[in-house]
Amino acid sequence: MAKSLDHLKELLGVVSDLGSAAAVLGWDQQTYMPPGGAGSRAMQLATLSRLAHTKFVSKELGEALELAKAEAEGMDPESDEFCLVRKTDRDYQKEVKVPSEWVGEFSRVTALAHQDWEKARAESNFSLFEPRLEKIVSLRREYASFFAPYDHVYDPLLDDFEPGMKAADVKSVFDTLRPRLIALVQAIAERGKPIDDAPLHQSFDEKKQWDFGVEVAKAIGYDFNRGRQDKAAHPFTTGFGTGDIRITTRFDPEFLNTALFGTMHEAGHAMYEQGVDPKLDRTPLATGTSLGMHESQSRMWENLVGRSKEFWSATFPRLQEFFPDQLGETDLGDFYRMINKVERSLIRVEADEATYDLHIMLRFELEISLMDGSLAVKDLPHAWNKKSEEFLGITPPDDADGVLQDIHWSGGMIGYFPTYSLGNLIAAQLWNKINDDIPELEKKIAKAEFGDLLAWLQKNIHRHGAKYEPLDLLKRATGQSLDAEPYLQYLERKFGEIYEL
């Protein structure tokens, strides 16, 4: 390889190592760290992220990047090298635009905001959080201004999570999605055949839940030689190189779904990272290309596979062996309906497939209004409750279960929520293409054969890492632009059948 590129890769390798080290410390913090370690850990993480940032925006790296850009001209635009230079340049040009004073102030404010949000949620009192959120919105507007001109003030924020995507792209698909989802959920509530999911709410031994989850994760293709599972209060997937991608899961001793679908969800994320070409290790390309694309993988395994009839026709007998007392007498068809029960509920993270995106669209619309100034922070709880009634048909009884339920805004993450729904849309688009390419996919899943599916994902999505932006990768994989139709059709067909609409 050319010399300047080598030098650039060396410098990026150091940044990557620092990021991986921080990720190990973060993993430990959420799994095994004793309480006494919290203070020092915060210092260690701050030092690592500051060093990684300093090294990334350093003059040395900037110069190496310029030389590498010259060298990359005329290279195959699909080559690792060309994509590396393009992606690095993109990240670099963004990161150097943000003054370090802003970074310092933002991290100071979000640290305080996190504390105040916790207190506000505990007391269900939005006003305790309001001044901080005011400041965060104002800092986020300032952040957007570093990237002016833009089409919409929301664009630079969204771009951090979904490179290349604009607020208008999201609005367009959400405008298709919203009315039909509202109609679907309403139809289920009014005319759907009721589902009793009591069997899922019994006592399930944690050790057995763990063992069954591991068996499922292995079966669908999560490689435990290059990963592991641990317990965490808020499940996540993390990695430190393609050879070490870890998942975490939480267990509810009285409800089967939490760990079961949580494990499949995280395994979906992890298989994406495990599938990245190891040649990309220690570069900015060695990760999923966006949060939305990532969510497409986790939701595909959790829902399109994990909540399908075919999956359980193969797997339910095994689940019954694990829990004969609880599920020995349960009918497979009934079980399938139970795990797909639709409810108008308050909490996003507990929402079913049919209502989930309504929670997301509610947040997206509020974020847009906050950012463009048409909604004041002080009016946010009222706006939240109004939209909740409009989208979900319910009004939260208090702020804790309403506007204060999510951690994201307290951490300054505005522009993150839509990626959850984009993941659902993309998953459905990929799913159609996969079923074209693998004609007998449903039959294979019904025999617990997941190899072809995973191989397709590895070939068309995973191995590319962050070489292509998400909409580009979607087009390469499916030939399509972002489109809500496949997802809507999937939901309407599935729940129409389940609820006999």
Add this chain to the structure above:
Amino acid sequence: MAKSLDHLKELLGVVSDLGSAAAVLGWDQQTYMPPGGAGSRAMQLATLSRLAHTKFVSKELGEALELAKAEAEGMDPESDEFCLVRKTDRDYQKEVKVPSEWVGEFSRVTALAHQDWEKARAESNFSLFEPRLEKIVSLRREYASFFAPYDHVYDPLLDDFEPGMKAADVKSVFDTLRPRLIALVQAIAERGKPIDDAPLHQSFDEKKQWDFGVEVAKAIGYDFNRGRQDKAAHPFTTGFGTGDIRITTRFDPEFLNTALFGTMHEAGHAMYEQGVDPKLDRTPLATGTSLGMHESQSRMWENLVGRSKEFWSATFPRLQEFFPDQLGETDLGDFYRMINKVERSLIRVEADEATYDLHIMLRFELEISLMDGSLAVKDLPHAWNKKSEEFLGITPPDDADGVLQDIHWSGGMIGYFPTYSLGNLIAAQLWNKINDDIPELEKKIAKAEFGDLLAWLQKNIHRHGAKYEPLDLLKRATGQSLDAEPYLQYLERKFGEIYEL
């Protein structure tokens, strides 16, 4: 605090954070990391240690240090600030003397040496390791030359592990120790009343071993809110700030001693680190002052407490509750004799109290001869076997159980071994002073009351961290210089009684 000192502490804090991050990665590597993570982990650790080194020997830190030295003049020499500047200056002057080319070559050679040592040990063939050890000895001589003039070529090596101590200090105490230990072990072999320790070699459920070990560790004062225990193939203690000091233990399902005394040993190390004044966190003072002083703490809890009659008079009934089938019928006095059984054995890490230091002195003498050139590497196996016969009365049947048994030399660690014995000596010296200061200590231990003992150690040893060099700290705590007599008297009295000599 003064301004230059503040700046110095800020820079040292970054170095400390990088070191702590590397320690977390090291802990993970030996406890939970999946096999696939090995390659990336090596890169991450190399990056962290290189950055920590670069930042420590940086011009900026050097200048801050000079200013801080000027500021520290006239300060109370027992103040944290004065000690910090002194210790930093000492470490800095050492580290800047070592050329980075040497560091690179040393890490290259030891990486290869480790591989060859593993192969050599597996095949029990020293000649496979010989060329690497030649190179290591030569690199270590070169290392010593950076610190010329010295009294003995071994001094600069020893100083890395035992600051301020010289080969002559060690020789002097070992010359007292060696003949009397040889005589003691010989007397036991020839005239001692035999001990049957078969009850220790039974099947012991690992979970129960774990629970009992945790109970003991808690009882003696290891704080699980600021630490935790995990399993590791080669047990160690590590820490990432005084609020997070972790131990690891291994379990032999067929032998009680391995985990039991291993846990007490590591808890001893960990309590030292947990006892360091938190004000010293993120500085070079926030750790034990030397390996020898550290070993004095681990061996004290493992042996002076853990293998004492008093400890088991309080604790044996509880152990019997854990293992009624195995130990329900065993007599307390017999149990005490079993856990103190003396055997002329080949392997250092399995050696009892009476023979342990003979293993160490053998290695120390060979290291001295290798370094001063009076012994060639090719003649090492022969010299090892000869000394083994001379010190322990046995000759290893092969290299694997002889000269190749320890990992240390393959990692370039020459000068490390004596610290194990120094720890035993120091422990006995401290023990005498502690018994003067706490007259009823034995009675307290017999009631499982360890609070006064730990408080004494915290006050006189732990809280000081690395403020004082080990011999200085020993003098402050006991009024004495390093002395083999207390340890010898302890061993002769204890084993004279057990073996009815």
